[in-house]
Amino acid sequence: MRTARKLAPAGIAAVLALTIAPAATPAATAQTPGTAAPSAAVSETGWALRVPAQDRAYLRAAHRGHLAEIAAAKAALRESRDRDVRGIAWRLIRDHRRLDARLREVADRFDVRLPTSPSAAQRDDLRAVVARSGPRFDRAWLRLQADAHEHALWLGQRELRRGHSARVKDLARDSAPVIRHHLREIRAEL
Numbered sequence: 001m002r003t004a005r006k007l008a009p010a011g012i013a014a015v016l017a018l019t020i021a022p023a024a025t026p027a028a029t030a031q032t033p034g035t036a037a038p039s040a041a042v043s044e045t046g047w048a049l050r051v052p053a054q055d056r057a058y059l060r061a062a063h064r065g066h067l068a069e070i071a072a073a074k075a076a077l078r079e080s081r082d083r084d085v086r087g088i089a090w091r092l093i094r095d096h097r098r099l100d101a102r103l104r105e106v107a108d109r110f111d112v113r114l115p116t117s118p119s120a121a122q123r124d125d126l127r128a129v130v131a132r133s134g135p136r137f138d139r140a141w142l143r144l145q146a147d148a149h150e151h152a153l154w155l156g157q158r159e160l161r162r163g164h165s166a167r168v169k170d171l172a173r174d175s176a177p178v179i180r181h182h183l184r185e186i187r188a189e190l
Helices: 002-020 053-079 083-110 120-130 134-162 166-189
Strands: none
Touching (some): 053 166
């Protein structure tokens, strides 16, 4: 009886240690040469605990793209007097906010830290466009948007080819028709 009393706390501690221990150790998840790239470890809820570097890079770049598109669209609403350019700007704000909301949800689940602003190059490009006025602004803004949307399509295609996470690839796949539609509208105005 005394032995059982002494072993009971040790047994409870062992059970707790097994249930609290991390799902996988770094050594257990290391990739051996010649094997496929590691996929994300999955939690009980089905969401990945970690996401591979390609997927993290896509989430960050796509988020920056959305931020840049929203900032550029707001600039067009301030600066442009062209009704069609302003219409495109309103649609960009609406659609990129929606796309970014989905992206942020996935990034939060994967615990991926997202940038808080567009890149320095994106900000510089927008500053150069805003320095113009009238029809010159509109033309430069449309060119900037065409380039940005072509880059966004390229990012999505790269994610679909190289990405590992099904959830992140779904984001890239689902955003492509919206981005293509924007690109068609932009090119029609150029």
